[in-house]
Amino acid sequence: MADSLEALHGQQLLELLAVVSAYPDEDSAVHGAVERAAQALEAEVAAVVFGSEVTACIGFPAGAVPVADLLEVTRQERAHLEVPGLGRTHAVSTGWGGSHPGHLVLARWAEEFSVEERHLMRGMARLLELTLTMLRTLQAEHAMRERSERQAAENAELVATLRQRQRLMEHLFEVQRAISRRRPLPQILDMITNAAADLLGAGIVGLWLRDSAEPDELRLAASVGLRPDQQEQRSGVRLVETGAAGEAVLVEDVVVRYGRLPEAALLHRLTNGRLRAAMAAPVYDSGEVAGSLLIGSGQATRRYASADVQMLRSFAEHVSLALTDANTVEQMRRAFHDSLTGLASRGLFLDQLSQLLTQATPLTAGPDRVAVLFVDLDRFKAVNDTLGHAAGDNLLICTADRLKAQLRSSDVAARLGGDEFAVLLTGVENTEDAVLVAQRILHALAEPMLIAGRQLRVNASIGIALSPRGTADAADLMRRADVAMYQAKRAGRGRYEVFSDGMLITGAEDLPDRTG
Structure with missing residues (x-):
C-alpha cells in the first residue's frame, strides 16, 4: 500500500x-x-x-x-x-x-x-x-533578447550571449525534465555531455567518475570526441593520469590548463594529440566528490572566460543532481526490495504486516484476518555446497518466481534472508484459506527446476500462523509461523504445519528470534 x-x-x-x-x-x-x-x-x-x-x-x-x-x-x-x-x-x-x-x-x-x-x-x-x-527566467531572457535585437548594430555580442544563455536554460530544463521522469542515468549523462559540447564549442568532452572499488581511479562514463578504439577509456585509470579531470577531483574546484600534453598522457592518446586547452569541474554524488566534467579544445588560441567557467559549473551541477537522484532511487529500491529476487525486503514485509494488524476490524461481515506463511527451502545448503553459489542464487530466483505465481495481487511475498521466504495473506477467513495457498506453493516448488544444467527437486517446509482477532503484534505472529515451520521440518519436511499453542512446549520456543 x-x-x-x-x-x-x-x-x-x-x-x-x-x-x-x-x-x-x-x-x-x-x-x-x-x-x-x-x-x-x-x-x-x-x-x-x-x-x-x-x-x-x-x-x-x-x-x-x-x-x-x-x-x-x-x-x-x-x-x-x-x-x-x-x-x-x-x-x-x-x-x-x-x-x-x-x-x-x-x-x-x-x-x-x-x-x-x-x-x-x-x-x-x-x-x-x-x-x-x-x-x-526564460521570459526575462526573451525580453532582453528582443530589446537587444532592436539595437543589433551596437549589441551584436550581447545578443549572441543572451541566445547562448537561453540555449543553456533550455538544455538544463530538458535535463531536469529527464531527471524528474527518471530516464536511465547513462542517457541523462550523454545529454549533458552533448549539451556541453554544443554550448561551449568543445570538440572534446569527458565525464569521468570515480571507481566505487578504487576511489583513486576514474572511469569515463560519457564522452564526445574521444577515440572509441582506446579500451582504457572505459576502465579505471589513476587520477594523476587524467590531467585536468583528475586535478579537479583532488582540489574540488574548477581547473583550467593550456598547452600540449605529453605524448605519454592518457588524454593525449584519447584525443590523438589534438588537446590544446582543457577545463574541468568536480561533480558530486550525495555531497561527496564523485568525479569531474572536462571540456577541451584543439585550438591553441582558445581561452576560457568567466562565462565559460560558470556554464561548465552549471553542467557539472546537473551531473551531480542526476547522480544523487539515481543513487537515492537505488537506495530506496534496495531498502524495500531484495536485490536478488526482487521480492519485498524483510523491513517492507514487517512494515506492511504491522500496518494490517493495527487496522481496526471492519464492522461489516467478511474475511478480515491476516495469515503469515514462513517458507524455508529443504536441502538448499546441499545445492550451494555441491553446485556453487551461482546455482544457489538461480534456485532462489526460481523459487521467488514460483512463489509469486501462487499469490493474489493483494498478497505480499518477501525474502527474509538466505533460503527463508515469507508470505502475507490478507482477507483470510479461516485456517483452510491459508492451507490452500500453502498446498499450492508446495506443489509448485516440488516441480523440477533447471539449475546449472540439472533438473533439481527442492521441497520446502512451511509454517502457517493466523492473526488472532484484535492482535497488533507483528513479531509475535512471525514467531508463531517460524515455530510452525520448524515443526514441519521435524515432521519430515516437504510439508506444512499450522501453529498451535501446543508447539510452544516442544522446544521450538527456544529458536532464535529472526523476526526483527
Missing part, C-alpha cells in the same frame, strides 16, 4: 510538472496548476496566493472570491472555508519562499486532508515554484 501510494503521488507530481511546464507564461501556468491540483486531490476549491493577492482561483463564483478568508488560511488562522452550494469545507495551505513567495490553498467538502496528501501538496507547491522561476 505504501509503495502504491508513493507511486501514485509520484505520478501526480510528474503530471503536474508536465501540465505547468507546457504553458508559455506564468499566468497560464498558475491557472493550469490550480486546476490540476484540485483534480489530483479531489478538491472543490483551489487557489494560488501571492502576498495579499489571489492570482488564480476556482470553486467560487466570478467576483465572489473571499480574498480575506483565503489569506487567513495561508496564515494558518482558519482551517475552513464557506463555499456557496457546499457550506463548510476543510481548507489547507502550503507555501514556498524564494524571491516570489506564495501559497497553494485547497479546500474540499468530503473529508480532511491526510498527512500523505499534505506531503503531496508540498511537492506540488515546490514544483510550481521551480516552474514559475524557470518561466520568469
Whole structure:
C-alpha cells in the first residue's frame, strides 16, 4: 500500500510538472496548476496566493472570491472555508519562499486532508515554484533578447550571449525534465555531455567518475570526441593520469590548463594529440566528490572566460543532481526490495504486516484476518555446497518466481534472508484459506527446476500462523509461523504445519528470534 501510494503521488507530481511546464507564461501556468491540483486531490476549491493577492482561483463564483478568508488560511488562522452550494469545507495551505513567495490553498467538502496528501501538496507547491522561476527566467531572457535585437548594430555580442544563455536554460530544463521522469542515468549523462559540447564549442568532452572499488581511479562514463578504439577509456585509470579531470577531483574546484600534453598522457592518446586547452569541474554524488566534467579544445588560441567557467559549473551541477537522484532511487529500491529476487525486503514485509494488524476490524461481515506463511527451502545448503553459489542464487530466483505465481495481487511475498521466504495473506477467513495457498506453493516448488544444467527437486517446509482477532503484534505472529515451520521440518519436511499453542512446549520456543 505504501509503495502504491508513493507511486501514485509520484505520478501526480510528474503530471503536474508536465501540465505547468507546457504553458508559455506564468499566468497560464498558475491557472493550469490550480486546476490540476484540485483534480489530483479531489478538491472543490483551489487557489494560488501571492502576498495579499489571489492570482488564480476556482470553486467560487466570478467576483465572489473571499480574498480575506483565503489569506487567513495561508496564515494558518482558519482551517475552513464557506463555499456557496457546499457550506463548510476543510481548507489547507502550503507555501514556498524564494524571491516570489506564495501559497497553494485547497479546500474540499468530503473529508480532511491526510498527512500523505499534505506531503503531496508540498511537492506540488515546490514544483510550481521551480516552474514559475524557470518561466520568469526564460521570459526575462526573451525580453532582453528582443530589446537587444532592436539595437543589433551596437549589441551584436550581447545578443549572441543572451541566445547562448537561453540555449543553456533550455538544455538544463530538458535535463531536469529527464531527471524528474527518471530516464536511465547513462542517457541523462550523454545529454549533458552533448549539451556541453554544443554550448561551449568543445570538440572534446569527458565525464569521468570515480571507481566505487578504487576511489583513486576514474572511469569515463560519457564522452564526445574521444577515440572509441582506446579500451582504457572505459576502465579505471589513476587520477594523476587524467590531467585536468583528475586535478579537479583532488582540489574540488574548477581547473583550467593550456598547452600540449605529453605524448605519454592518457588524454593525449584519447584525443590523438589534438588537446590544446582543457577545463574541468568536480561533480558530486550525495555531497561527496564523485568525479569531474572536462571540456577541451584543439585550438591553441582558445581561452576560457568567466562565462565559460560558470556554464561548465552549471553542467557539472546537473551531473551531480542526476547522480544523487539515481543513487537515492537505488537506495530506496534496495531498502524495500531484495536485490536478488526482487521480492519485498524483510523491513517492507514487517512494515506492511504491522500496518494490517493495527487496522481496526471492519464492522461489516467478511474475511478480515491476516495469515503469515514462513517458507524455508529443504536441502538448499546441499545445492550451494555441491553446485556453487551461482546455482544457489538461480534456485532462489526460481523459487521467488514460483512463489509469486501462487499469490493474489493483494498478497505480499518477501525474502527474509538466505533460503527463508515469507508470505502475507490478507482477507483470510479461516485456517483452510491459508492451507490452500500453502498446498499450492508446495506443489509448485516440488516441480523440477533447471539449475546449472540439472533438473533439481527442492521441497520446502512451511509454517502457517493466523492473526488472532484484535492482535497488533507483528513479531509475535512471525514467531508463531517460524515455530510452525520448524515443526514441519521435524515432521519430515516437504510439508506444512499450522501453529498451535501446543508447539510452544516442544522446544521450538527456544529458536532464535529472526523476526526483527
